[in-house]
Amino acid sequence: MILIASSNGAVGMEAGWAILQAGGSALDAVEAATRPVEANPDDHSVGYGGYPNVLGEVELDASIMDGTTLQAGAVGALRGFRHPISVARQVLEELPHVMLVGDGAAGFAAELGMQPENLLTPPAEAAWRAGLDGRLPEEFRHAQGQIMERMLARATRLATDPERVAGTVNFIAQDAAGRPASAVSTSGWAWKYPGRLGDSPIIGAGNYADDRYGAAACTGWGELAIRAGTARSVVMYLQHGYALEDACRAAFHDLGALGLPPEHCLMSMVALDRHGQHCAISTIPGRTYVYQSSGMAAPAELPRLIVPVTGS
């Protein structure tokens, strides 16, 4: 058994590990592990207290994948519900669909009996105001202070800065029966354009699990993982016989083809192969990840391999 996560997943490790230890499924474990992160108001990259879009609205993305059945559920741009991972799980369980977005996702959450609430906490709102102040010229705003609709694209370009305010949580588990599952949850880029989806809810981009080979989940600049199909690439490289670290490095190498300067290639990934080997890599120095496996009394934190993306 093993549970791995991006470092901000530390607050969810106990909940996920308890399920694995009790003989529960990897799918239940990754959902349960994600929920405390989504409820953590101090984590401004996920769930309640997440940083909002350019209009000050918190919009959440999440996905969950069962590596045994290859079933997946996802939600995008969900407003007003703090646990997008559980909405995603119910999409997987209850609907003949993989992804719901926006009002449809919120309607489904309400139908499930989840309680709507305001997710914008005072510190996140203050950071949002401070993030826009000084960056947006006065003529972008109505007299009442709101950003004009026709200025949203320019406002987003001026205000969003994934190097400064982004983040996501990743979990991958393998249960006692050897089944893997993966979960990803995020509030996405701070001050993003309303309705923007990142890689986190896109199966194959930010999240993928297949028990024949392994699983991978991403954090970082979501648009890059969407364009390169990064999580699925790792699993595909495993399928082609690459060792886990080589599979992760190859998926990073593919980002080089996107033609961005290396300093704009912000990407991190956690990955697990079918044998329970784990690996985490990042383009950003200093990043860590957490894991717990059978025989460990508590999670451990390890540095990630730092792998710069170079052109290919």
Ligand code: ASP
């Ligand atoms: N991947 C997330 C997104 O693009 C953000 C992040 O992980 O920093 O929405």
